[in-house]
Amino acid sequence: MAQNFLADQAEKVIGHSAQDRAAHTDISNPARAGGKYADPSGEKMKALVWMGKNDVRVVETSKPRIINDHDAIVKVTGSTVCGSDVHILHGQIVQTEKGDILGHEFCGIVESVGPAVKNVKPGERVVNSFCISCGECEFCKKKLPTACEKTNASTLQRILYGGQLSGIFGYSHFVGGYAGGQAEYVRVPLADNNLLKIPDSVPDEKGLYLSDVLPTSYHAVTHTGVKEGDTVAVWGLGPIGFMSCFWAFHKGAKRVIGIDNNWRTEYAKSKIRGLETINYKALKNNETVPSKVHELVPGGVDVSIDATGGEYGKGWTHSLELAVGAEQDTSEMINEAIYATRKFGRVGLIGDYVGFTNHFNVGAVMELGITLVGCGQAPVQRYWEELRQKIEKGEVDPTIMVTHRFKIDDIDKVYYMQEKRQDGLVKCFVETRFSAPRAEGTPELTAL
Ligand SMILES: NC(=O)c1ccc[n+]([C@@H]2O[C@H](COP(=O)([O-])OP(=O)(O)OC[C@H]3O[C@@H](n4cnc5c(N)ncnc54)[C@H](O)[C@@H]3O)[C@@H](O)[C@H]2O)c1
Numbered sequence: 001m002a003q004n005f006l007a008d009q010a011e012k013v014i015g016h017s018a019q020d021r022a023a024h025t026d027i028s029n030p031a032r033a034g035g036k037y038a039d040p041s042g043e044k045m046k047a048l049v050w051m052g053k054n055d056v057r058v059v060e061t062s063k064p065r066i067i068n069d070h071d072a073i074v075k076v077t078g079s080t081v082c083g084s085d086v087h088i089l090h091g092q093i094v095q096t097e098k099g100d101i102l103g104h105e106f107c108g109i110v111e112s113v114g115p116a117v118k119n120v121k122p123g124e125r126v127v128n129s130f131c132i133s134c135g136e137c138e139f140c141k142k143k144l145p146t147a148c149e150k151t152n153a154s155t156l157q158r159i160l161y162g163g164q165l166s167g168i169f170g171y172s173h174f175v176g177g178y179a180g181g182q183a184e185y186v187r188v189p190l191a192d193n194n195l196l197k198i199p200d201s202v203p204d205e206k207g208l209y210l211s212d213v214l215p216t217s218y219h220a221v222t223h224t225g226v227k228e229g230d231t232v233a234v235w236g237l238g239p240i241g242f243m244s245c246f247w248a249f250h251k252g253a254k255r256v257i258g259i260d261n262n263w264r265t266e267y268a269k270s271k272i273r274g275l276e277t278i279n280y281k282a283l284k285n286n287e288t289v290p291s292k293v294h295e296l297v298p299g300g301v302d303v304s305i306d307a308t309g310g311e312y313g314k315g316w317t318h319s320l321e322l323a324v325g326a327e328q329d330t331s332e333m334i335n336e337a338i339y340a341t342r343k344f345g346r347v348g349l350i351g352d353y354v355g356f357t358n359h360f361n362v363g364a365v366m367e368l369g370i371t372l373v374g375c376g377q378a379p380v381q382r383y384w385e386e387l388r389q390k391i392e393k394g395e396v397d398p399t400i401m402v403t404h405r406f407k408i409d410d411i412d413k414v415y416y417m418q419e420k421r422q423d424g425l426v427k428c429f430v431e432t433r434f435s436a437p438r439a440e441g442t443p444e445l446t447a448l
Pocket residue numbers: 082083084085086087212216235236237238239240241259260261262264307308309310312314333350351352375376377378421
């Protein structure tokens with residue numbers, strides 16, 4: 001929290017960037033600014049808001065309205081909770097403000113559009129991209145929308161990273177301060193670039209995951225160059241790691257090893273044929289994750305992918321350093337990945353890291369000729385048409401990771417379940433009063 005306070009103070013002193021007017025940033029709840037951004041009908045909606053560290057709540061707030069000619073208003077029919085949302089819950093993401101509506105994955109029906117919107121029409125079913133692309137800057141043109149230069153006004157980010165990321169729905173003012181989609185309605189800025197149509201043959205329970213998990217996991221294996229015949233190890237078997245294992249096989253990997261510390265190893269093995277797993281909680285005293293990987297693949301794997309997250313300290317040294325703010329991220333999983341990789345192999349980071357780390361073995365990277373690949377926030381628009389086609393053709397069924405269905409009224413409780421990785425929850429589908437009846441073969445509603 002101290003981190004958050006300092007960040008807010010810095011932003012006030014340095015000033016907010018003014019280059020982002022096209023998307024209208026920092027409207028993280030339509031009820032802000034005396035309801036200036038609320039629908040004039042006065043209609044209310046349910047939404048999940050951040051109220052402070054470890055405190056999220058479902059509240060009633062105003063329905064959003066169109067602010068810019070390029071906006072669309074989407075009536076949400078499906079939403080979910082991401083592993084990234086747990087970082088926000090924990091207060092790890094700076095510049096989150098009380099009352100911000102969260103959620104960066106949603107699908108729904110276009111309710112209305114501004115006069116400049118061309119690609120989507122009211123009544124159409126759509127899914128969002130978690131990142132907000134302007135469609136015009138150098139990076140958006142190169143299909144690297146998460147590097148967009150125009151949709152995020154946080155000056156602090158430029159100072160911390162030397163450059164800024166795109167805006168992201170429902171993920172703090174560090175990435176634009178946009179209201180998120182864990183709500184019944186959401187305003188989508190620059191709708192032509194940030195919504196994709198869902199075909200009739202694809203139910204929401206599959207289409208929803210084009211907003212994040214599918215492109216993110218696909219990007220993880222593509223960007224680290226997984227190819228035919230490779231051996232691959234993946235740290236973390238949450239939705240991102242789980243689907244990265246799936247895509248690694250899809251790209252032709254001959255062996256894939258998934259690593260975690262709980263029941264998720266068994267779950268992943270039951271869903272992905274040929275997957276080998278390591279549950280490091282079950283290792284013997286003289287064994288480590290890298291030694292186990294070397295035992296399975298002598299010499300190490302060609303590619304390692306870290307799909308965990310820098311806040312998850314493992315040993316006491318890092319846990320202590322994280323707790324007292326002596327580092328922002330642990331280097332334990334990255335070091336393990338380096339040791340488990342063959343000489344001149346590749347290590348990709350798709351799990352979220354936010355700042356500085358201690359005890360990182362830079363020597364091993366250099367001496368072993370490891371290519372360390374920062375995957376960035378996944379450039380959704382680069383892949384989502386290709387992936388929509390793969391869903392239509394049945395080459396991927398995203399429901400293999402979907403274990404639960406909940407109501408939006410209960411989504412606050414889902415955050416705590418997701419945090420504890422409880423009750424067999426891998427990925428959920430969250431319905432609203434606008435959702436279609438449950439698609440066949442997908443999980444029944446669980447009331448919490
Ligand atoms: N780069 C992107 O575009 C992008 C997009 C979405 C999510 N993410 C990030 O990816 C990460 C994974 O997301 P998720 O939704 O799958 O989250 P998740 O929290 O459900 O999964 C993380 C998994 O890592 C496991 N884990 C923790 N410490 C570990 C360790 N030392 N070794 C092995 N496994 C360990 C946990 O038990 C858990 O199962 C998160 O950090 C999330 O913020 C990044």
